[in-house]
Each structure stands twice: as C-alpha cells, then as structure tokens.
Amino acid sequence: MKIRKAVIPAAGLGTRVLPASKAMPKEMLSIVDKPAIQYIVEEAARSGIEDILIITSRGKTTVEDHFDRSPELEQRLLAAGKTELYEQMVAISSLANITYVRQKETRGLGHAILCARSFVGNEPFAVLYGDDVILGENPVCRQLCDAYDQYGLGVVGIKEVTPEQIKKYSSMKVEPLSGRQFKITDMVEKPATPEQAFSLYSILGRCVLPPQIFDILESIPYGVGGELQLTDAMKVLAQRETMIGVDFEGRRYDMGSKLGILQAIVEVGLSHPETGSAFREYLKGIAGTL
Numbered sequence: 001m002k003i004r005k006a007v008i009p010a011a012g013l014g015t016r017v018l019p020a021s022k023a024m025p026k027e028m029l030s031i032v033d034k035p036a037i038q039y040i041v042e043e044a045a046r047s048g049i050e051d052i053l054i055i056t057s058r059g060k061t062t063v064e065d066h067f068d069r070s071p072e073l074e075q076r077l078l079a080a081g082k083t084e085l086y087e088q089m090v091a092i093s094s095l096a097n098i099t100y101v102r103q104k105e106t107r108g109l110g111h112a113i114l115c116a117r118s119f120v121g122n123e124p125f126a127v128l129y130g131d132d133v134i135l136g137e138n139p140v141c142r143q144l145c146d147a148y149d150q151y152g153l154g155v156v157g158i159k160e161v162t163p164e165q166i167k168k169y170s171s172m173k174v175e176p177l178s179g180r181q182f183k184i185t186d187m188v189e190k191p192a193t194p195e196q197a198f199s200l201y202s203i204l205g206r207c208v209l210p211p212q213i214f215d216i217l218e219s220i221p222y223g224v225g226g227e228l229q230l231t232d233a234m235k236v237l238a239q240r241e242t243m244i245g246v247d248f249e250g251r252r253y254d255m256g257s258k259l260g261i262l263q264a265i266v267e268v269g270l271s272h273p274e275t276g277s278a279f280r281e282y283l284k285g286i287a288g289t290l
C-alpha cells in the first residue's frame, strides 16, 4: 500500500536548546535561510507524501504561518521585481496538504502520535520527527516507504551511535537482512546500563508505522520520564511481528541540540550557492587559529 500520509510531531518543549526555544519553536530554528521544519516537509513531499499532519502546541503558531500564503509580503516582492523570491515564497504553501492538531499537554512522543489517530485512519503512515533534519540525494522518508512496500512491516530509520549516546536514545536488537536492511525483534528506550542495550543501533528521526500502533499506544503504560514513549509501542510491534530497520543514507542534524544546530549551519552554509565560497574562506581563516 502506498504511503500517502505523514505525521510531523513538533509539540515538544525543546528544553535542550533553551532559551532559543522559549518563545520560538525549535522546529522553526533556521539552517542558514530555511527553518528546520521546511527541510522536513520538503523531504516528505519528495518522498511522495500528499497529506501531512503537524502536531503543534501552545506558542507554535509560527509553524502554521510559515506554510500559509503571505499576501502582503508577496505583493511587496512582486512590486519590487523580486519574482524568483516571490515564487519561492508561494511554493512553500503548496508543498503538501498540511493540517494541524494541537497536543494539549506535552506527554511524550507516543502521546503526540496518538493525536494523529483520526487523521491517519486505517492506513500505514510515515513519522518524521520535527527536530531531525536529514539531508541527502535520496530522501530518507522514501527509503523507509520503499522498505514498507517490500516487507509490509513497520520500518524504522536506524544509525549506529556511540556508547555515550545510546543511553539517551533507543537501542535495537538487530539481525542483518540484506544490504542496509535489518530485522528488528526487540528494542529498549534509553538503556540505563550498557547491559540493557541490545546494540548501538538507534532509531533516528524517521519511521513508517501500521495503524495498529494506535491500539498499542492506548494499551501501554507511560514510560521513561513519565512520558508515553513511541519506542515502547514499537517494541510491542517488533516483538509481535518484527519490524524492519533501514540504516539510511543521509546526513542527520539534531536541531534539538546545540551542537546539531551548529553542525547543520556549517555544512549547509558551505554548500549554499549564496554563502558557500565566502563562508569557506572565512572558515579557512579561523581554522588556523583554533
């Protein structure tokens, strides 16, 4: 079944990037000249997704404004002869059919996904975490949708992380399948000790889930940090019918962390047509002084 719908959870408090995220959603933090969430919506659109639900919360209305038309700005750009910029602005509002729902309390990623139940209905759907920007030729969401097509099982995007990082992420029990694909039979969220971790493979930012995930989310208890954990629901799915892990191709930037934001800005800045060459010279200049 073709994956047509995607959910972008963007209702978190972003405590790791305060004070930047106090009055501005971290998903709206800019990488050079584009907010993080626009890269994510573009990835979904390039993957063939038609309908997107963004989960927002109080103080996040700038996300809706960003994907809306902006008549006054558009008129001003047209009058000034800035046609290319005008077209770029209009194109943002037609990337996909975007709707919004509010998560009224920040009770975890699993709870945010539950808010998407009536939007999703009875079909498989993609999830793109609102603060994980992944760049590359082949959009990661499409890599995962292709694996769903192939196996008809839930799919998670995975990468190996360091032993330090695994404590803060999830850990997957993996068996090689073919190429970049793995069978996943179990998982654990934020393993407290190295013994609790199955491997250094962790879910990073993307998954494709069957609609059964909603019943599972309704039935499991709140987990680590008093939050309803999506990983706990996927664990049930993995144990019940196995899931597929795709060690995806793409460069990931965690826009929910200070270092991730810096890495994204440096790398995108270096390849940006307007800033690339001047920024490269600037970096070469300061690199010698480090």
Ligand code: UTP
Binding pocket: 009, 010, 011, 012, 013, 014, 015, 016, 017, 055, 103, 105, 106, 107, 108, 109, 111, 112, 129, 130, 131, 132, 256
């Ligand atoms: P994170 O755990 O990275 O977001 O969730 P957070 O809670 O904002 O992070 P910190 O620890 O306080 O800095 C991954 C994605 O899930 C969304 C976030 O907005 C982020 O895009 N999320 C998280 C929700 O939509 N609702 C929640 O209750 C929690």
